Amino acid sequence: MNRNVTFCFLYFLGLAAVVLVTGCLSAGAEVAGTDITGKTDVCKWQDGKQAVFLLEFDDSLVSHIDHAIPELIKRDLIGTFYINPGQKKYKSQQLEWRTEVKAAGMVLANHTYTHIGALSVDAWDRELALCNEEIARCCPNLPMPRLISYAKPGGLPSDHWLLSDEEMAASLKKHNLIERPRFWGPPFEGNSVEELYAVIDQAVISGEMGHIDFHGVGGDWHVVPMDLFTAVLDKLVERRSELWITDPISWHQYATERETARVNVVKANERGIQLRLTCNADPTLYDLPLTLITRVPDTWSACTVSQGKTTCEVAVIDGTLQYTAVPTGAIIHLTPVSEKTRP
Template identity: 45%
Template sequence: MKDCSQLQAKDQFLPVKSPPKLTQGDTIVLKWKHGKQAVLMLCFDDSAPTHLDYTIPALTHRRITGTFYINPGNGPYRSRQKEWDSAASAPGIVLANHTYSHIGGMTEKEFEREIALANNELDRIYPTLPKNRLRSWGRPGVPDEQWGISEPQINRILKRHLMIERPPFQGPPFTMNGLEEMEAFIGKLLQDNEAKPLVFHGVAGDWHSVSLNDFLSLLDYVEERRDQLWLTDPLTWHCYKTERESARVVLLDSHSDQIRLSLICDEDTNLYHEPLTLMTGLPEFWQDVYVWQDGHPLYLEKMDGCVLYDAVPGGGDVILSNQRQND
């Protein structure tokens, strides 16, 4: 058996535009899903009415993922609850926890209630998801005096409820203004091969708003760079990154007609089961390639001398062959 983990040094997490040379069976985990150059997480806070009026239709029309951090106890959400129920099932639309009523927390009991009540609403919206699951949390922007508990106290409660905090806030009108600055933010993201959220409140109205024209123009800008950007939600990004950081690939067998390997990571696979994108070197003479894990065919893209595919850590051996499984 050959441990491929030494290939996965930090400098080997490369975008597909500059793939390394891999010999037969050598495998690396790509930094971002499908070898994308950077990760953009479009997020929308406070369950603002304009999210239903303008934002969600614009995102679904373009098939762009958006994560909406809701406050189920507040008027804007409660007055249009049925519309939020419908929006939750739209392709690419994710609802997440922004606390129940956006008041911060003066005591541990109050803050835990804010988390739990918002989770209860999300469980109602997503009845098929297990309750014992990781969940994304966006910290509400409230004055410091509305927090009466410390960061360690906040973190203990988040951990108890399996909450994963969204990366630090970046978005208009607080850290950038206007279309040009938002486009520059994404351009820098691509340049640095990094992952960040871009967080909005109102769109064409409500509070802390951006204009509809700027927002739609930004979506067009994003769509033009879709082949370079992994457009996802913060929880999926967190799971991918966390799994990747402890992932190890062990080459079990490598023959002229088959490669067999194992993908493992140190995380609890009951909570962390996001597929990772692997790149494996192939024999030079293979004309075709087929990839399976636990008997299931995997997404793949053949490149010069290697193949890209998604596999789940701990999901069973990965088999690569130049013949179909039933041949």
């Protein structure tokens, strides 16, 4: 390796280390002159967390409502439930799925209506549409159209999958479904508590997304015993300050928006800062707020952050302000709160 190549290698290694340590990617905001007031970074993950973790549950099982959700609620954790509303087991607890699950802050996702596969274009389309309709019925206050996570039903023979990959993908796109990462979880993979802990630790180390997927929890089939399940939840609580524990669509939206996020400084001085945050993703489907960190004047101790109709007050820490904003291009106003006007 010659000297120039070595220098470049070390330079990029150093740059990578900075990104890893700060967890933020510069959005390239520039301010006129030499003042860095207004310089803004987009955090790699929401709230400046180091990595992301997802908990997913397949087949809308009785044990999800009876065992998994109460344990999630106890720890203020979120889970994503891939439902089959056309199956008897779902219908036996339809009222709970339609009321309690959403009220508990859980997320519903599409696992097809009856878990039967794709037997024809029309039947496949119906499987996806009916499941989406039930999810919309369970979550009437969420805006439509919106992205919904999709998990392909497993354990079916090949003669239940008669469509081409292109035909399947076209239907997913038509119904705003985003395929989740491949199933990973007990009893197929990671059956010991050490293996499951390692997945959580590895997510933090990598700075990326990790996930564990379940079927039965303390009952039903492919069962995870309750002590193993609660050990995983307790480990997540222990690492909560480092992990953004969320659902697959929020993770997908954040990563997609951040990929092309740009911050332009419209104005930056002692009296206030105005920024414009944009990205290339379709704003009707990609509307999740991104977390930004902006350099503000040293004299500021707190300021109001407003964008459109949203306003909040945020404390300044070490000359920087961390807050959220949507990448719609609507102007973000950062205005110092003087000590006199503070309550």
